[in-house]
Amino acid sequence: KEHSEKKHKDRDKLKHSNSSSDKHREKHKEKRKEEKVCSLLGKAFSVVDITFWYRGKIIFFMEINMKVLKFCFAQDFKENNPYFTAVVDNLFCFSLMGWILLSFVVIRWEEERYTDGSKWRFLEHKGPVFAPPYEPLPDKVRFYYDGKPMKLSAPAEEVATFFSKMLDHEYTTKDIFRKNFFKDWRKEMTSEEKSKITDLNKCDFTEMNEYFKAQSEARKQMSKEEKQKIKEENERLVQEYGFCIMDNHKERIGNFRIEPPGLFRGRGDHPKMGMLKRRIRPEDIIINCSKDSKHPKPPPGTKWKEVRHDNKVTWLASWTENIQGSIKYIMLNPSSRIKGEKDWQKYETARRLKKCVDRIRTQYRDDWKSKEMRIRQRAVALYFIDKLALRAGNEKEEGETADTVGCCSLRVEHVKLYPKMDDQEYVVEFDFLGKDSIRYYNKIPVEKRVFKNLQLFLENKQPEDDLFDRLNTSILNKHLQELMDGLTAKVFRTYNASITLQQQLKELTCPDDSIPAKILSYNRANRAVAILCNHQRAPPKTFEKSMQNLQTKIEEKQNQLSAARKQLKVAKSDHKASHDDKSKKAVEVKRKAVQRIEEQLMKLQVQATDREENKQIALGTSKLNYLDPRISVAWCKKWGVGIEKIYNKTQREKFAWAIDMAEKDYEF
DNA sequence: ACTAGGACTTGTCCCTAGCCGG
DNA sequence: CCGGCTAGGGACAAGTCCTAGT
Numbered sequence: 001k002e003h004s005e006k007k008h009k010d011r012d013k014l015k016h017s018n019s020s021s022d023k024h025r026e027k028h029k030e031k032r033k034e035e036k037v038c039s040l041l042g043k044a045f046s047v048v049d050i051t052f053w054y055r056g057k058i059i060f061f062m063e064i065n066m067k068v069l070k071f072c073f074a075q076d077f078k079e080n081n082p083y084f085t086a087v088v089d090n091l092f093c094f095s096l097m098g099w100i101l102l103s104f105v106v107i108r109w110e111e112e113r114y115t116d117g118s119k120w121r122f123l124e125h126k127g128p129v130f131a132p133p134y135e136p137l138p139d140k141v142r143f144y145y146d147g148k149p150m151k152l153s154a155p156a157e158e159v160a161t162f163f164s165k166m167l168d169h170e171y172t173t174k175d176i177f178r179k180n181f182f183k184d185w186r187k188e189m190t191s192e193e194k195s196k197i198t199d200l201n202k203c204d205f206t207e208m209n210e211y212f213k214a215q216s217e218a219r220k221q222m223s224k225e226e227k228q229k230i231k232e233e234n235e236r237l238v239q240e241y242g243f244c245i246m247d248n249h250k251e252r253i254g255n256f257r258i259e260p261p262g263l264f265r266g267r268g269d270h271p272k273m274g275m276l277k278r279r280i281r282p283e284d285i286i287i288n289c290s291k292d293s294k295h296p297k298p299p300p301g302t303k304w305k306e307v308r309h310d311n312k313v314t315w316l317a318s319w320t321e322n323i324q325g326s327i328k329y330i331m332l333n334p335s336s337r338i339k340g341e342k343d344w345q346k347y348e349t350a351r352r353l354k355k356c357v358d359r360i361r362t363q364y365r366d367d368w369k370s371k372e373m374r375i376r377q378r379a380v381a382l383y384f385i386d387k388l389a390l391r392a393g394n395e396k397e398e399g400e401t402a403d404t405v406g407c408c409s410l411r412v413e414h415v416k417l418y419p420k421m422d423d424q425e426y427v428v429e430f431d432f433l434g435k436d437s438i439r440y441y442n443k444i445p446v447e448k449r450v451f452k453n454l455q456l457f458l459e460n461k462q463p464e465d466d467l468f469d470r471l472n473t474s475i476l477n478k479h480l481q482e483l484m485d486g487l488t489a490k491v492f493r494t495y496n497a498s499i500t501l502q503q504q505l506k507e508l509t510c511p512d513d514s515i516p517a518k519i520l521s522y523n524r525a526n527r528a529v530a531i532l533c534n535h536q537r538a539p540p541k542t543f544e545k546s547m548q549n550l551q552t553k554i555e556e557k558q559n560q561l562s563a564a565r566k567q568l569k570v571a572k573s574d575h576k577a578s579h580d581d582k583s584k585k586a587v588e589v590k591r592k593a594v595q596r597i598e599e600q601l602m603k604l605q606v607q608a609t610d611r612e613e614n615k616q617i618a619l620g621t622s623k624l625n626y627l628d629p630r631i632s633v634a635w636c637k638k639w640g641v642g643i644e645k646i647y648n649k650t651q652r653e654k655f656a657w658a659i660d661m662a663e664k665d666y667e668f
Numbered sequence: 669a670c671t672a673g674g675a676c677t678t679g680t681c682c683c684t685a686g687c688c689g690g
Numbered sequence: 691c692c693g694g695c696t697a698g699g700g701a702c703a704a705g706t707c708c709t710a711g712t
Contacts, residue, residue: 267703313675327674392706435705436679490706625678
């Protein structure tokens with residue numbers, strides 16, 4: 001019905017444009033019409049049939065070039081049904097007595113999956129965008145050494161600017177940072193500079209620092225037009241370099257810009273902080289694309305390191321970074337088929353774990369009694385991974401990164417055992433730095449067997465010895481692989497996160513709640529998961545202030561409310577006195593006003609609670625990486641909550657497959 | 669069995685576009 | 691229309707897990 005209404009409107013527009021004599025305008029309208037028709041087409045179909053009948057008037061199709069139709073159709077179809085792919089090369093379209101027959105092939109993701117391990121058949125892109133070249137400082141901005149101004153060579157100056165931009169950060173005062181920086185900086189100096197500049201403490205970067213501050217201030221002060229221009233330029237760059245063609249579809253690239261040079265910071269107590277991250281040139285880049293595609297061109301006068309055609313991998317370009325010597329990649333955006341499909345598979349693996357988790361739990365409990373030490377250790381570690389959602393904990397090379405651990409790499413110093421604590425027995429206290437040097441602190445009571453085993457593991461060990469000395473991640477994962485196909489340590493995190501969300505949602509959602517209250521429940525369920533996974537954040541710098549603002553708003557609303565209530569009272573007594581229509585209306589109006597303000601107040605209060613509870617907890621990570629989006633989609637459908645209340649635009653794009661697939665009765 | 673390298677996922681921080689109330 | 695604030699996106703670091711070579 002809706003579509004036919006739209007069609008009528010379109011037809012009216014069509015007549016209109018025919019009578020218009022302005023050629024240009026007509027052309028424009030033509031284009032819009034095409035777009036409109038194509039978007040209508042995309043929305044017109046449900047997704048399961050191989051062949052669709054669609055009733056309409058042929059006039060639309062005659063006027064559209066078949067090629068355009070095909071392309072628009074492919075795009076629209078994909079946007080609306082990301083879980084499917086349409087093969088439009090075989091698109092077949094003709095009219096029959098006012099009906100239009102459209103026939104094309106629809107393929108589901110899993111049907112399209114290649115069996116030989118290849119990830120794509122065709123890949124074409126324009127290559128990465130490089131960091132802008134270094135612009136030397138104007139002469140008036142000077143660097144001082146030992147109190148005297150000194151002109152630096154361009155390479156040395158560039159590195160100096162990196163440091164000068166960071167002057168406000170605490171880490172420029174750290175010894176390691178300064179030492180690493182100075183060492184790398186000296187490598188960029190001319191021999192003359194090298195002999196002169198021997199002590200970082202005698203370097204004065206303040207003038208440079210002020211210059212950059214002024215620059216950023218000036219950028220803020222730019223006129224609207226200038227800002228608009230920059231925005232447009234950026235947009236153009238995205239249009240040109242931000243997309244690629246992979247197997248008949250135009251897909252967004254995740255990070256098409258190469259990381260600019262700068263000083264490496266690292267997280268936590270990183271031994272390499274302050275080192276120079278060098279500039280990446282075309283000669284460092286390996287391009288990956290299909291042989292029969294138009295290969296990306298390197299910037300004039302340069303060459304790529306290599307152009308290869310490896311369809312067993314998903315990346316478009318790669319280079320080796322100089323701090324850790326690891327490889328960096330350019331890959332597709334999460335909304336792309338290749339990422340979405342993988343994401344979906346991940347949750348399917350977690351759902352398979354759900355089916356056999358009881359068996360696995362029984363087994364590891366059995367293994368706590370094993371005669372073999374390695375099996376006991378494996379079983380206790382697995383218990384922690386399952387119960388506490390710890391990460392696997394690969395070994396790391398000492399001195400290369402910050403000292404952090406996961407389950408398998410836990411050391412004796414990270415756990416403390418308390419046979420009795422308060423009113424609980426067999427309490428284990430964990431205190432260690434995990435990924436990104438985020439502290440994990442937790443005290444939990446465990447079963448007696450686990451406790452006894454831990455005591456055994458700790459015997460005759462130094463604090464810096466491994467807790468699980470007979471275990472590492474590859475042993476653990478090999479074991480898990482035997483328990484279930486595709487099972488690894490991280491699947492437990494996904495599984496426990498998703499199952500917790502589903503169960504919390506069931507528990508917390510009250511059918512009679514208002515929409516904001518329901519959303520609060522959702523956020524609380526999300527929060528439970530974030531706490532489980534230890535997703536913390538530094539309380540935002542503006543937290544206190546924004547909390548206060550909210551509080552004042554609430555007070556204001558409360559005042560408004562009491563005022564409105566008073567007015568309602570007055571109106572009521574007026575009505576009692578006069579009993580006329582006018583006063584009756586007035587009462588209604590006032591009643592509505594009170595109601596509205598009550599609602600607003602409630603919304604604010606809910607918001608305040610939500611924010612307070614969220615002070616140190618980051619919801620984003622679990623939402624993006626651990627929670628099966630179909631649970632959320634189903635919840636939204638079940639309770640009539642708009643999906644946009646839960647997922648913002650990017651998240652909706654990433655989870656398009658789930659929004660498409662999940663019905664309100666979906667069970668993880 | 670062990671290691672290094674490679675590919676891909678997960679994680680936090682920081683900046684800024686754009687929203688909203690005054 | 692302006693300025694303050696904040697959500698969201700980008701940047702990029704740091705994990706996991708797998709494979710191939712020794």
